[in-house]
Amino acid sequence: MRTRPAAAAILCLLALGLAAPAAPSPGPAQAQAPDRLQWFRDAKFGLFIHWGVYSMIGREQWARQLLQIPLAQYQDYADNFNPVGFNPDEWAALAKEAGVKYVVITSKHHDGFAIFDSAYTDYDIMHAKYGRDILGPLSVSMKKAGIPLGFYYSIMDWHHPDYLPRRPWEKDRTTQGADFGRYMDFAVNQIKELVTKYDPAVLWFDGEWEHSNEEQRAFAIGKMLLEMKPALLINDRLWRREPGFGDFGTPENYVPATGVRNPDGSPRLWEACYTMNWNGWGYNRYETEFHSATQLIRQLIEIVSKGGNLLLNIGPQPDGRIQAEFAARLREMGAWLKTNGEAVYGTTASVFERLPFFGRCTVKGTTLYIHVMGWPADGRIVLPGLRTEVKKAALLTGPGRPLTFKRSDQGVVITLPDRERDPAATVVVVELQGPPVVEPWTIGAGKDGRIDLPVYLADIQSEMGQRAYLDFFYRTTMLTNWQNVNDYPEWTFTTDKPGTFEVLATYASMWGGQAAYEVEIDSRKLAAKTESSPSLYFPATFPVGQVLLPVGPHKLRVRITSIANNHAMNLEKIALVPVMK
Ligand code: GLC
Numbered sequence: 001m002r003t004r005p006a007a008a009a010i011l012c013l014l015a016l017g018l019a020a021p022a023a024p025s026p027g028p029a030q031a032q033a034p035d036r037l038q039w040f041r042d043a044k045f046g047l048f049i050h051w052g053v054y055s056m057i058g059r060e061q062w063a064r065q066l067l068q069i070p071l072a073q074y075q076d077y078a079d080n081f082n083p084v085g086f087n088p089d090e091w092a093a094l095a096k097e098a099g100v101k102y103v104v105i106t107s108k109h110h111d112g113f114a115i116f117d118s119a120y121t122d123y124d125i126m127h128a129k130y131g132r133d134i135l136g137p138l139s140v141s142m143k144k145a146g147i148p149l150g151f152y153y154s155i156m157d158w159h160h161p162d163y164l165p166r167r168p169w170e171k172d173r174t175t176q177g178a179d180f181g182r183y184m185d186f187a188v189n190q191i192k193e194l195v196t197k198y199d200p201a202v203l204w205f206d207g208e209w210e211h212s213n214e215e216q217r218a219f220a221i222g223k224m225l226l227e228m229k230p231a232l233l234i235n236d237r238l239w240r241r242e243p244g245f246g247d248f249g250t251p252e253n254y255v256p257a258t259g260v261r262n263p264d265g266s267p268r269l270w271e272a273c274y275t276m277n278w279n280g281w282g283y284n285r286y287e288t289e290f291h292s293a294t295q296l297i298r299q300l301i302e303i304v305s306k307g308g309n310l311l312l313n314i315g316p317q318p319d320g321r322i323q324a325e326f327a328a329r330l331r332e333m334g335a336w337l338k339t340n341g342e343a344v345y346g347t348t349a350s351v352f353e354r355l356p357f358f359g360r361c362t363v364k365g366t367t368l369y370i371h372v373m374g375w376p377a378d379g380r381i382v383l384p385g386l387r388t389e390v391k392k393a394a395l396l397t398g399p400g401r402p403l404t405f406k407r408s409d410q411g412v413v414i415t416l417p418d419r420e421r422d423p424a425a426t427v428v429v430v431e432l433q434g435p436p437v438v439e440p441w442t443i444g445a446g447k448d449g450r451i452d453l454p455v456y457l458a459d460i461q462s463e464m465g466q467r468a469y470l471d472f473f474y475r476t477t478m479l480t481n482w483q484n485v486n487d488y489p490e491w492t493f494t495t496d497k498p499g500t501f502e503v504l505a506t507y508a509s510m511w512g513g514q515a516a517y518e519v520e521i522d523s524r525k526l527a528a529k530t531e532s533s534p535s536l537y538f539p540a541t542f543p544v545g546q547v548l549l550p551v552g553p554h555k556l557r558v559r560i561t562s563i564a565n566n567h568a569m570n571l572e573k574i575a576l577v578p579v580m581k
Contacts, residue, residue: 035068036231037247037269039148042201042346043101044304046338047330048152048313049091050106050233050274050281053077053113053128056318060280064111064158068169075088078113082129086143086320094144094322099337101345102329103142104150104204104311107135107194109282112159116198120189123159126526139198150202150233153449155187156210162186184217191221195228204250205238213239222246230513235271244245254466255299257459257490259306259349267349271309274299276326283315283323293332295322295469296425300333300344301371305360307349313555320429339397343369343427351436354376356382358456358470358477360425367432369396373470374456374477375420379418381428384411385439388432395420396427403428442553449578451493451501453556455479458489462470478508478570482562489571490557494551503544505558507569508533514564519574520557521547527561530569539572546579 050061056077057063064074093101108114114124116135123136129135135151142149157163162183167171192201203225208216216241225232239245249260249270260270275281276296278289291299296312303310312333314326337344347362347369358374359381366388372381393403393414405414414428445451455470456477464470468487471480479489503519503526512532519526524546533540560568 001272023160029094031539037233040102040233040248040309041269044160044309044347045098045147045300045333045342045428046102046104046150046271046309046311047095047098047100047101048104048281048311050109050152050283050313050315052106052109052111052115052282053081054109054111055283055315056081058285058318059281060284060315061106061109061111062280062284063282068167070170071173074111074159078123078128080129081113081318083316083318083320084130085317086134088134088138091138091145091316091322092141092147093332094146094327095142095147097334099334099341100147100312100330102148102150102201104140104152104202105135107153107189108157109152110154110156110158110207112154112157112163114190116194118190118193120186120193121160124232135194135198139200148201148205151197151198151200152204152206153187153191153194154207156207157183157187157217160186180211180215184215188217188221188224190343191225192228195232196226199229200232202233202235203238204235208237208240213242216320218245224266239244251308252464254462254464255302255306255308255460257461259308267307269309270307271311272303273311273313274361275313275331281313281315283317287325290329293329293336294424295471296329297333297336298373298469301360301362301425304344304347305350305362305371336422340422340425341426341519343371343396343429351438353388353440354384354457356384356457360473362435365379366432366434366436368432368436370414370428370430371425372428373425374472375421377414377475379416380422381414382408382411383414383430385441386412386439387439388434391431391433393428393430397422397430405430443491445495445497445578449497449499451495451576452492452573453491453575454491454573458491461490462487473508473570476539476572478572482560482568482571483566485560485563488557488559490555491574492553492555494553495551498548498550500546500579502546502579504539504541504575504577505544506539506572508536508539509567509569509570510536511564511567514562517568518559518561519544520551520555520559520580522554530564536567539570543573546575547576549576 054061054063066264068310107116112123117126117133118124138151160183162178164178164180221239233247236246244263249268250271255272260268262268276291277287279287295572300310316322343362347364350361351363352361357376360371362369390405390412393405394400400421403414405412463486466487467484468479468482472476509530509532513529528544531542
């Protein structure tokens with residue numbers, strides 16, 4: 001670890017302030033007065049379900065738009081929707097087994113079809129072949145299982161004659177006489193209907209991007225809903241995802257590198273919604289790519305360590321059954337949570353800005369949970385800058401034998417056992433004498449002047465459609481599955497002497513010369529082509545160029561500029577080695 005304590009006098013209680021989302025003063029979750037958000041803040045893991053008429057086509061939830069299916073033909077699907085295999089008790093049992101603490105299902109998606117009994121339209125489940133309500137029985141089953149149920153509701157509606165605009169290809173559908181205000185009357189009626197009829201815990205809006213908050217009556221709807229049900233939670237999309245609106249933010253298919261904050265800088269409650277497969281939310285008959293259960297467990301940990309919830313999606317089949325790939329992954333996650341759930345549910349965000357190994361931290365009062373995902377070669381993990389006395393360290397699962405620990409000038413060093421590893425994440429429970437006090441540290445040069453930037457010290461910046469993630473490859477951690485040019489690692493480090501550095505990149509790649517990347521250091525860019533290493537799993541070190549750095553803080557990013565065979569490289573680290581003159 002090349003670390004350097006920052007201004008030693010500044011002790012940072014609950015570093016980052018991420019530990020207590022939405023509370024005015026930082027502190028352990030248990031000490032806060034319960035509020036309407038508390039159950040959601042503690043829940044951490046929810047199940048998202050995209051299901052409707054589009055599931056019959058098997059080309060995800062945008063099928064009608066992607067395939068340009070005229071309304072008359074789509075009506076045929078709506079008429080024939082007949083999910084005879086739908087068994088709400090089975091869904092509730094699977095949700096329970098998965099360890100999710102709430103479920104959100106599409107009541108009406110962009111196609112406009114309501115999978116509930118709606119008095120305001122014939123375009124609903126009662127008028128389909130099935131002819132029976134879905135959300136009613138599902139609400140009952142979830143209630144029995146003790147799992148709060150929420151409803152997704154799309155404001156965009158491709159079916160309602162008053163919804164505007166039409167899809168650009170719908171040349172035959174007139175807009176004459178259409179009145180968006182009248183559509184909103186209809187939507188408000190359906191939204192009210194959902195609350196009075198089914199008493200949901202959450203309303204999860206979407207499809208809000210075609211109109212302004214005023215046109216969509218966002219504020220009036222929000223007010224109305226809270227008057228109807230003060231405990232109801234509403235996501236930010238009713239207000240077009242504007243920062244600070246709604247009960248929680250909704251990053252989609254990516255993890256914000258440092259959590260989510262309100263405009264005033266206070267931590268914000270957030271929930272990352274994620275697909276379990278790569279392509280689409282509704283049933284995709286042609287899908288072949290699914291995240292592994294290991295990856296999903298780590299994703300959950302990653303999100304929770306940054307103060308968020310994971311809303312993990314499945315798209316049931318048109319007949320109401322849940323495909324094996326989804327069910328198996330949910331069960332594997334549930335099995336991990338069964339023994340490790342204590343380190344997830346009811347926890348707050350990490351007290352460390354970063355850890356010097358591939359691991360994440362969650363907190364409950366005076367207990368730290370260290371989720372170890374990459375096993376350091378020397379079998380030791382360092383908790384950097386931890387000032388609070390440690391009472392005990394032990395593995396969460398297994399015989400609970402205490403682990404040895406000692407204090408070094410870098411923090412607290414814990415020796416891991418050589419066995420008993422969980423392939424997804426091994427949780428070490430660290431009991432402290434009091435609330436965690438952590439001294440922040442900045443990345444800087446080691447004694448030899450060299451600056452090492454392994455990927456586990458980076459913020460992984462990304463946006464919707466994140467592909468890259470960290471993984472452990474036998475003896476080292478690398479950023480892998482790096483196919484999206486919008487994903488990049490970013491490090492902040494400080495130099496206290498000016499100097500010229502040789503920039504070295506350590507990565508594994510198989511397609512030498514075919515992919516390209518750039519190392520950006522402050523405003524300079526060094527471009528390079530990837531070279532071949534011994535294997536895709538075994539990295540080698542390659543020179544990238546030289547850079548002259550003044551004293552002070554710096555930002556370094558690696559960006560891929562072209563990929564080969566769906567891949568850029570597995571990146572282990574960047575090193576800056578001083579050039580002796
Ligand atoms: C995207 C999709 C929408 C899906 C939603 C889930 O906005 O367009 O179809 O329901 O993600 O967050």
